[in-house]
Amino acid sequence: MSIELNHISCSYPGGAQESVTVFDDFSLHIADGEFIGIMGHTGCGKTTLLQLMAGLIAPSGGEVLINGEDINKAGYDRSILRRSVGIVFQYPEYQLFETTVEKDVAFGLKHSGLSRAEVRERVIWALTLMGFSYENIRTRSPLTLSGGEKRRVAIAGVLAVKPDILMFDEPIAGLDPQNRTAFLELAAQLNRQGTTVIIVSHNADALAESVCRLIVMDRGRTVMDGTPNSVFADPVRMQELHLGVSTPRAIADMLAKRGIPIAPDIIRYEELLLELRMNLKAR
Numbered sequence: 250m251s252i253e254l255n256h257i258s259c260s261y262p263g264g265a266q267e268s269v270t271v272f273d274d275f276s277l278h279i280a281d282g283e284f285i286g287i288m289g290h291t292g293c294g295k296t297t298l299l300q301l302m303a304g305l306i307a308p309s310g311g312e313v314l315i316n317g318e319d320i321n322k323a324g325y326d327r328s329i330l331r332r333s334v335g336i337v338f339q340y341p342e343y344q345l346f347e348t349t350v351e352k353d354v355a356f357g358l359k360h361s362g363l364s365r366a367e368v369r370e371r372v373i374w375a376l377t378l379m380g381f382s383y384e385n386i387r388t389r390s391p392l393t394l395s396g397g398e399k400r401r402v403a404i405a406g407v408l409a410v411k412p413d414i415l416m417f418d419e420p421i422a423g424l425d426p427q428n429r430t431a432f433l434e435l436a437a438q439l440n441r442q443g444t445t446v447i448i449v450s451h452n453a454d455a456l457a458e459s460v461c462r463l464i465v466m467d468r469g470r471t472v473m474d475g476t477p478n479s480v481f482a483d484p485v486r487m488q489e490l491h492l493g494v495s496t497p498r499a500i501a502d503m504l505a506k507r508g509i510p511i512a513p514d515i516i517r518y519e520e521l522l523l524e525l526r527m528n529l530k531a532r
């Protein structure tokens with residue numbers, strides 16, 4: 250499913266203070282099946298952007314189109330959103346509120362029309378995908394889980410709905426390396442199967458290894474938008490934005506400064522190794 254934001258304005262009322270304008274004439278087009286990363290300094294509007302795209306908040310101006318339909322117009326069937334757009338929040342503990350893990354993961358399927366057996370099958374499928382043993386975890390209270398486990402259960406609950414668009418707000422912060430790799434592989438796999446995937450993250454290494462398009466935001470604007478290779482090819486600009494490039498890119502820059510020529514668009518470990526091997530051969 251495609252997402253189009255056209256000339257969006259959005260602000261938060263400030264109460265006693267001044268209101269905060271997050272977006273003023275912001276536009277972004279995401280095609281069906283894209284795999285997108287979003288980076289940006291804290292407060293630049295990443296979470297607000299996801300909430301706008303998921304229809305959780307409405308813009309004060311402009312339009313949000315999902316598959317060409319304005320999701321904020323009167324009469325729009327919002328059940329389409331619940332079925333097709335999945336969002337995993339930054340703080341998953343706010344997303345878990347049932348008494349058992351099983352009930353929590355099944356929550357989004359309540360009005361899906363699936364039979365009990367089908368719901369159970371989905372719950373088993375999603376929990377297994379997230380690396381849990383269904384039998385061991387199903388009766389646990391979400392409150393008793395670790396931060397990383399809560400996050401994985403929250404992700405399972407969103408996956409169980411099988412949405413066409415998946416959005417993750419800082420999904421790998423707080424995950425151990427093994428679960429981080431597993432999550433990124435899963436996101437890539439879902440994307441290959443046709444799901445549009447959007448990941449907000451500060452982790453440049455993870456984004457370099459996974460996404461096909463990287464959007465860099467600054468104070469409610471898109472300041473860079475392209476392949477991760479093209480975005481990380483400008484470390485100076487990234488530094489100005491208080492953001493990092495991937496570690497292989499940083500190593501390549503250090504080597505280049507010491508007179509070892511390295512292509513400027515290297516961002517992944519595999520690419521760096523290949524380049525070093527060619528360099529050694531050329532000597």
Ligand SMILES: Nc1ncnc2c1ncn2[C@@H]1O[C@H](COP(=O)(O)OP(=O)(O)O)[C@@H](O)[C@H]1O
Nearest residue numbers: 261269271289290291292293294295296297298
């Ligand atoms: N519920 C809210 N009420 C008031 N201001 C908010 C609220 N949520 C976010 N903001 C403000 O809006 C701006 C963008 O926030 P956010 O979208 O959370 O940025 P990010 O996710 O990139 O850190 C920030 O200045 C933030 O302080």
Ligand SMILES: [Mg+2]
Nearest residue numbers: 295296339418
């Ligand atoms: Mg945020």
